Amino acid sequence: MPTPSSDPTEQAKKSGDADKGVPLKTVPLRHPGRLVSGAILLVLGAMLINSLAFSTVTRNGKSQHRFQWDIVSHYLFSGRVVRGLEVTLELTALAMGIGIVLGIILAVMRLSPNPVLTTVSWVYLWFFRGTPVLVQLLFWYNIAYVFPQFTLGVPFGPSFVTIDLNTVPVFLIAGIGLGLNEGAYMAEIVRAGIISVDEGQVEAAQSVGMRRLQTLRLVVLPQAMRLIIPPTGNEIISMLKTSSLAYAIGLTELLGSVVLIYSANYETIPLLMVASIWYLAVTSVLTVGQYFIERRYSRGAARPRVPWIWRKLGQNLRYIRPPHDAPSPVGGS
Amino acid sequence: MTGQIEGSHNDMVRAEGVHKSFGRVESLKGIDLTVQAGEVLCIIGPSGSGKSTLLRCINHLEKIDAGSLYVDGELVGYSRRGDRLYELRDREVCKSRSAIGMVFQRFNLFPHMKVLNNVTIGPIRVRGVPAEEAKAQARLLLTRVGLADKMDAYPNELSGGQQQRVAIARALAMEPKLMLFDEPTSALDPELVGDVLAVMQDLAQEGRTMVVVTHEMGFARQVADAVVFMDAGVVVESGPPDQVLGNPHHARTRAFLSKVL
Numbered sequence: 001m002p003t004p005s006s007d008p009t010e011q012a013k014k015s016g017d018a019d020k021g022v023p024l025k026t027v028p029l030r031h032p033g034r035l036v037s038g039a040i041l042l043v044l045g046a047m048l049i050n051s052l053a054f055s056t057v058t059r060n061g062k063s064q065h066r067f068q069w070d071i072v073s074h075y076l077f078s079g080r081v082v083r084g085l086e087v088t089l090e091l092t093a094l095a096m097g098i099g100i101v102l103g104i105i106l107a108v109m110r111l112s113p114n115p116v117l118t119t120v121s122w123v124y125l126w127f128f129r130g131t132p133v134l135v136q137l138l139f140w141y142n143i144a145y146v147f148p149q150f151t152l153g154v155p156f157g158p159s160f161v162t163i164d165l166n167t168v169p170v171f172l173i174a175g176i177g178l179g180l181n182e183g184a185y186m187a188e189i190v191r192a193g194i195i196s197v198d199e200g201q202v203e204a205a206q207s208v209g210m211r212r213l214q215t216l217r218l219v220v221l222p223q224a225m226r227l228i229i230p231p232t233g234n235e236i237i238s239m240l241k242t243s244s245l246a247y248a249i250g251l252t253e254l255l256g257s258v259v260l261i262y263s264a265n266y267e268t269i270p271l272l273m274v275a276s277i278w279y280l281a282v283t284s285v286l287t288v289g290q291y292f293i294e295r296r297y298s299r300g301a302a303r304p305r306v307p308w309i310w311r312k313l314g315q316n317l318r319y320i321r322p323p324h325d326a327p328s329p330v331g332g333s
Numbered sequence: 334m335t336g337q338i339e340g341s342h343n344d345m346v347r348a349e350g351v352h353k354s355f356g357r358v359e360s361l362k363g364i365d366l367t368v369q370a371g372e373v374l375c376i377i378g379p380s381g382s383g384k385s386t387l388l389r390c391i392n393h394l395e396k397i398d399a400g401s402l403y404v405d406g407e408l409v410g411y412s413r414r415g416d417r418l419y420e421l422r423d424r425e426v427c428k429s430r431s432a433i434g435m436v437f438q439r440f441n442l443f444p445h446m447k448v449l450n451n452v453t454i455g456p457i458r459v460r461g462v463p464a465e466e467a468k469a470q471a472r473l474l475l476t477r478v479g480l481a482d483k484m485d486a487y488p489n490e491l492s493g494g495q496q497q498r499v500a501i502a503r504a505l506a507m508e509p510k511l512m513l514f515d516e517p518t519s520a521l522d523p524e525l526v527g528d529v530l531a532v533m534q535d536l537a538q539e540g541r542t543m544v545v546v547t548h549e550m551g552f553a554r555q556v557a558d559a560v561v562f563m564d565a566g567v568v569v570e571s572g573p574p575d576q577v578l579g580n581p582h583h584a585r586t587r588a589f590l591s592k593v594l
Contacts, residue, residue: 200437203394205443208431208455209432209507210459211423219443222445223445
């Protein structure tokens with residue numbers, strides 16, 4: 001559209017050009033708001049970098065970097081912190097392993113035609129989603145007070161295996177406790193995935209004579225994976241951070257190890273920075289891994305494959321200010 | 334099995350007074366029907382008449398509420414001991430299903446498997462055929478339905494007509510004694526219908542027993558040995574295609590045919 005003009009002859013001349021067959025040029029819509037907000041963001045970013053890296057503060061009469069990066073870098077790769085990180089990673093792996101397996105079992109039970117299994121699954125979810133995970137951890141930690149021994153055997157008859165619950169290492173208690181809780185959440189994720197698979201797929205599998213569990217394993221679960229993977233990635237990332245609750249039952253994981261250090265030297269903030277940097281680093285690695293697994297399981301999906309991260313970022317950047325030769329929605333020239 | 338009935342050894346499908354309800358809706362109100370071995374039966378009728386339900390009952394995808402349904406002389410989904418019918422276990426139902434091929438309106442191919450694996454999974458996992466043997470057989474079947482060049486494609490890379498031909502190959506791979514087709518061309522673009530019908534006609538000429546729920550009157554007239562017209566859960570009229578389609582006795586059949594022909 002031409003700009004509004006008070007001169008009627010000019011307008012007439014312009015529309016006359018179009019009538020003669022000169023193609024009309026399209027002008028993409030301008031987005032000044034995006035430029036302004038981008039500029040504001042740049043200023044805020046500069047302030048943040050300044051405060052993180054350059055600004056100083058006077059403590060006890062000495063001028064120091066605000067975040068004491070020298071102390072952060074001193075402890076970042078120190079033996080105790082790295083050992084704590086290892087414990088955190090192992091704990092996350094154990095808890096998520098238990099959680100995923102348990103989640104699949106609970107979801108299948110919930111969707112089974114057997115009312116006994118459905119009820120058991122429902123009660124499990126009700127209990128574990130209804131109580132805080134920290135409370136559960138503290139409960140498992142003190143379980144030996146209620147049940148000093150765990151015995152496998154015939155009810156009211158002979159026993160085969162007996163475990164003294166006072167001797168179970170705290171790492172196992174934390175891993176199993178977090179895993180049992182995670183199982184309840186994973187069950188809902190898996191169940192949503194299974195339900196999303198078209199009923200026709202089950203019928204097709206049955207029509208070639210597959211049995212119920214074969215249908216689930218070969219046909220339903222592989223297709224449900226596409227919906228199960230992204231929220232499971234979130235759960236793993238969430239578990240990495242939730243595992244810090246194990247500090248409350250005395251496990252020296254990542255948070256526990258930095259707390260031990262700063263309670264001796266009182267360098268609280270730099271050591272919390274150390275822990276945060278490690279949590280962020282591992283989360284970033286997990287995010288990239290999640291992206292590749294999602295690509296793997298989108299095979300044969302009707303929607304296009306997940307675009308390459310950097311291309312997506314590039315698209316976003318271009319979106320702020322579309323280039324002049326970008327094709328206009330009406331087709332242009 | 335004591336489901337064998339006298340003088341019926343030639344019947345591939347035999348339905349006697351089959352009833353099926355979904356909640357309060359009675360979908361089948363006493364169906365009697367016979368399909369001889371080697372015969373092609375086409376079931377026609379308006380939507381909601383129960384034709385798909387009947388087909389699904391034959392495969393025991395739906396349980397019947399009353400009556401009896403025999404496939405190859407054996408009761409579907411039940412075994413008879415004395416004067417009682419005992420529901421079969423999942424294992425036994427699956428075994429009898431594996432001998433009945435089914436082709437669905439919406440194809441229902443497994444989207445996460447390549448075409449070849451769609452065809453081999455039944456033989457390998459259900460019948461226990463060695464993988465190499467199953468693959469060789471699948472290649473033959475896919476060549477037969479004209480898709481030799483699509484074995485490594487995923488289903489969503491194929492047209493509807495191609496997907497339906499893969500679905501037919503998948504059903505044939507189980508070497509079924511009976512093939513069920515549930516409106517196999519209804520979800521297809523018109524220009525793709527012909528290829529699928531050609532494959533089905535080919536199967537009919539080979540002497541396969543087929544029950545086809547269809548709206549393709551041309552196919553029914555040309556290929557069927559018998560046509561059944563169903564409406565509102567009952568068989569209104571049945572007989573040779575020339576009679577049912579060409580010279581129907583019932584007013585309801587005539588009214589339906591005047592709309593679709």
